[in-house]
Amino acid sequence: MQSRRIREWREYITAYLMIAPATLLIFVFGIFPVGFALFVSLHKWRLKRSAFIGMENYVKALDNLAYVLFFALAIGLLILGWRNVMKVRSLAAEQQENPWLWLLPGFVSAATAISLVYWIYRLLPEVLDIADKIIGLEKTRELFLRLLGEAFHAEMAYAAWKVFLYFLIAFIAMVAFLLMRGLLQRGANAAYFFLLWG
Numbered sequence: 001m002q003s004r005r006i007r008e009w010r011e012y013i014t015a016y017l018m019i020a021p022a023t024l025l026i027f028v029f030g031i032f033p034v035g036f037a038l039f040v041s042l043h044k045w046r047l048k049r050s051a052f053i054g055m056e057n058y059v060k061a062l063d064n065l066a067y068v069l070f071f072a073l074a075i076g077l078l079i080l081g082w083r084n085v086m087k088v089r090s091l092a093a094e095q096q097e098n099p100w101l102w103l104l105p106g107f108v109s110a111a112t113a114i115s116l117v118y119w120i121y122r123l124l125p126e127v128l129d130i131a132d133k134i135i136g137l138e139k140t141r142e143l144f145l146r147l148l149g150e151a152f153h154a155e156m157a158y159a160a161w162k163v164f165l166y167f168l169i170a171f172i173a174m175v176a177f178l179l180m181r182g183l184l185q186r187g188a189n190a191a192y193f194f195l196l197w198g
Contacts, residue, residue: 108170123154127151
C-alpha cells in the first residue's frame with residue numbers, strides 16, 4: 001500500500017515537472033506582459049515612468065463608461081463566485097459530505113497569488129527607476145547588476161517578497177500534504193478542490 005502511494009506521488013511530481021516549462025512560458029510571454037501593460041497604464045509616461053495616476057487614463061479613454069464597466073465586472077465576479085458556491089453545495093448534498101474544509105486550501109492558494117502580484121507591484125517601480133539612477137554615470141554591467149540587486153532588496157519590495165515566500169511555502173506544503181494523503185485522488189474531493197480554487 002505504501003509503495004503504491006509513493007509511486008503515485010512520484011507520478012504526480014513528474015507530471016507537474018513536465019508541465020512546469022510550459023507554465024513558465026505562458027507566464028513570461030502571456031500573463032506578465034498583460035500585467036506589465038496594466039502597470040504602465042496606471043502611470044504617467046513620457047520616456048520614463050512618472051507619477052502614479054491610477055485609473056485616470058481609463059477614465060479619459062472611456063469617460064463615464066469606465067465606471068459602468070468596472071461595476072459590471074464586479075457584479076460578474078460576484079455571480080461567478082455565487083455559482084461556484086452553489087455547485088459545491090449541490091455536489092456536497094449529492095455526496096452527503098462537508099466540503100467547506102476545502103476553503104482553507106482555497107484561501108492559501110488565493111493568498112499566494114495575491115502576494116505574488118503584490119510583490120511584483122512593489123518590485124516594478126524599483127526596477128524601472130534604475131534608468132533614473134544611472135543618469136550621468138558610466139553604464140556598465142556591474143552598475144546595472146548592483147542597482148538591480150538594490151531594487152530587489154528595497155524595503156517595500158523585500159517585505160513583499162518575504163510575505164510571498166511564506167505563502168508559497170504554505171501552499172507547497174499544503175499541496176504536498178494533500179497529495180501524500182491521497183485526498184486529491186478521490187472523486188468528490190478533487191471536484192471540491194477545483195471548484196473552490198478556481
